[in-house]
Amino acid sequence: MSPMPDSEYLSGGQSGFSNALLDPEVQTPPGLVGPDGLASEKRFSVYRNNVMASLIDAMGANFPAIKRLVGDEFFVSLAREFIVQFPPTQPILFMYGDEFGTFLENFPPVADFPYLADVARVEYAWLQSYHAADVSPLEAGELGNIAGEDVGRAKFVPHSSMWIFRSIWPAASLMDRNREGADCSDIDLSVGEDILITRPVLDVQTLILPQGGFEFISALAGGETLEAAAGIAMGSVENFDLPAQISGMLVCGAFCRIDL
Amino acid sequence: MNELNSNDRGPFSIGSEIPARSGAGLKAEHVEEILSSRADIGFFEVHAENYMGAGGVPHRQLGEIRDKYPLSLHGVGLSIGGEDPLNMDHLKRLAELNRRYQPGLFSEHLAWSSHDGAYLNDLLPVPYDEATLDRVCDHVDLVQEVVGRQMLLENPSTYVAFEQSTMSEIDFIKTIAERTGCGLLLDVNNIYVSATNHEFSPEDYLDAFPINLVGEVHLAGHAPDEDEAGRPLLIDAHDRKVADVVWALYERLIAKTGGLPTLIEWDDDIPAWPILLKEAEIAEGILSNFQERADHVANA
Ligand SMILES: [Fe+2]
Numbered sequence: 001m002s003p004m005p006d007s008e009y010l011s012g013g014q015s016g017f018s019n020a021l022l023d024p025e026v027q028t029p030p031g032l033v034g035p036d037g038l039a040s041e042k043r044f045s046v047y048r049n050n051v052m053a054s055l056i057d058a059m060g061a062n063f064p065a066i067k068r069l070v071g072d073e074f075f076v077s078l079a080r081e082f083i084v085q086f087p088p089t090q091p092i093l094f095m096y097g098d099e100f101g102t103f104l105e106n107f108p109p110v111a112d113f114p115y116l117a118d119v120a121r122v123e124y125a126w127l128q129s130y131h132a133a134d135v136s137p138l139e140a141g142e143l144g145n146i147a148g149e150d151v152g153r154a155k156f157v158p159h160s161s162m163w164i165f166r167s168i169w170p171a172a173s174l175m176d177r178n179r180e181g182a183d184c185s186d187i188d189l190s191v192g193e194d195i196l197i198t199r200p201v202l203d204v205q206t207l208i209l210p211q212g213g214f215e216f217i218s219a220l221a222g223g224e225t226l227e228a229a230a231g232i233a234m235g236s237v238e239n240f241d242l243p244a245q246i247s248g249m250l251v252c253g254a255f256c257r258i259d260l
Numbered sequence: 261m262n263e264l265n266s267n268d269r270g271p272f273s274i275g276s277e278i279p280a281r282s283g284a285g286l287k288a289e290h291v292e293e294i295l296s297s298r299a300d301i302g303f304f305e306v307h308a309e310n311y312m313g314a315g316g317v318p319h320r321q322l323g324e325i326r327d328k329y330p331l332s333l334h335g336v337g338l339s340i341g342g343e344d345p346l347n348m349d350h351l352k353r354l355a356e357l358n359r360r361y362q363p364g365l366f367s368e369h370l371a372w373s374s375h376d377g378a379y380l381n382d383l384l385p386v387p388y389d390e391a392t393l394d395r396v397c398d399h400v401d402l403v404q405e406v407v408g409r410q411m412l413l414e415n416p417s418t419y420v421a422f423e424q425s426t427m428s429e430i431d432f433i434k435t436i437a438e439r440t441g442c443g444l445l446l447d448v449n450n451i452y453v454s455a456t457n458h459e460f461s462p463e464d465y466l467d468a469f470p471i472n473l474v475g476e477v478h479l480a481g482h483a484p485d486e487d488e489a490g491r492p493l494l495i496d497a498h499d500r501k502v503a504d505v506v507w508a509l510y511e512r513l514i515a516k517t518g519g520l521p522t523l524i525e526w527d528d529d530i531p532a533w534p535i536l537l538k539e540a541e542i543a544e545g546i547l548s549n550f551q552e553r554a555d556h557v558a559n560a
Contacts, residue, residue: 032420033421033422035458040489044419047384047420088378089378091347130317132313202316202317
């Protein structure tokens with residue numbers, strides 16, 4: 001690797017500035033002075049603090065359940081490490097933290113809390129659902145309007161706010177309880193959850209799907225016909241209750257349109 | 261639009277101008293109380309980035325506010341002072357918000373916040389030299405072209421000065437406005453914060469500022485600190501009431517300019533709505549005092 005050319009070094013005002021903001025080990029950039037014309041670590045540190053504190057706040061706003069699960073103090077060090085490794089890539093802060101789940105999975109200090117990663121994924125999906133486009137969900141009656149012989153080949157278009165996820169942990173319960181500030185000592189960590197997030201109007205719903213629901217809704221969201229999706233779901237669980245699953249999926253607003 | 265909706269609209273429907281009254285930065289937690297109490301306030305200003313999602317509660321709230329009050333749109337993340345080219349996706353989102361809500365005023369900062377793909381979420385300072393001036397002017401030109409309207413550029417709060425600066429902040433800002441045709445947003449708290457931090461007179465700054473180009477005023481609270489030599493270091497914290505010294509500067513400004521749309525910014529440790537409204541009422545009192553005096557002079 002060739003050394004950095006001098007010109008890049010000399011012209012890199014904002015490179016030097018931004019590197020020093022995120023890494024306290026990096027020296028204060030040259031040429032920044034107080035009223036006496038002298039460099040001032042303390043003055044530069046105002047920017048350092050603003051950047052870090054505001055991004056830690058943003059992470060806390062986006063991941064309130066994680067914050068409660070790990071405690072305020074530990075959350076700060078967790079968020080700080082995440083921010084250094086994955087600084088935001090754009091100015092919309094409610095979209096910040098997409099990689100937090102993966103980060104938590106690989107961050108040794110939380111290795112004993114392997115469910116945190118999925119809770120972070122559910123919180124991030126919740127937030128994206130909260131901000132998703134306003135689209136009318138499919139009404140239950142619309143399936144009834146389709147002629148009997150066409151029902152099997154109906155395809156369902158996912159709603160803009162829907163997200164479906166299989167966790168080996170009770171990630172939705174952990175999120176909901178911690179967001180409510182409720183006790184979660186009775187949650188059985190050995191029970192996984194199939195999670196569906198939707199936002200039919202303004203309120204985001206976090207649903208734990210019944211058996212077969214994950215296979216059924218995933219297949220539909222993946223573009224399978226109703227008949228094919230039902231087949232996949234029936235093959236995956238015994239006693240798949242198709243009518244109940246269809247009405248459940250329609251009521252929760254997971255889809256917005258039927259295509260034939 | 262159906263008839264019911266259009267009948268529901270208040271006098272300040274979409275696209276209405278911002279009056280020379282006081283306004284407040286809009287916070288989601290205040291919206292219900294504002295609407296139910298029919299708060300008497302001149303306008304609201306929002307941070308554009310909070311409304312860059314596609315839908316949901318934020319747009320529902322903003323739509324309801326916009327139907328009842330004039331609206332000002334304030335970008336905090338465009339990085340106009342950045343060495344990197346402007347983020348075109350972000351600029352297009354700003355243009356889309358302007359199209360959707362047609363705010364009476366649209367403003368951004370003389371600062372940078374993004375570099376090399378990272379967004380740093382702070383308003384970072386720029387050196388006042390020719391190369392930076394050219395770059396900022398190009399960026400302001402591009403913003404006004406893409407958004408299709410005039411923008412106001414806000415004077416910054418700064419904590420360090422650049423050895424490489426070759427001109428004053430005021431000359432720098434004035435030249436940008438002359439070259440690009442942008443207007444200016446004068447943040448009076450920023451004047452006081454920077455004046456304290458760099459040991460210049462805030463009154464001199466105010467008196468030298470091209471006030472004929474100012475389309476809006478900001479007021480906010482600052483937090484006191486000191487540097488390692490024990491000199492005062494003020495932080496532009498937006499977390500408390502406006503300081504008395506800043507109110508005095510504001511009165512000095514309004515005595516020169518007459519009425520201007522004046523916003524109270526309170527973004528951290530956000531108080532209950534009546535406390536924020538009270539700050540706006542203080543500004544409104546100063547505005548109407550000078551208005552009455554002006555009317556008196558005109559009628560005499
Ligand atoms: Fe401001």
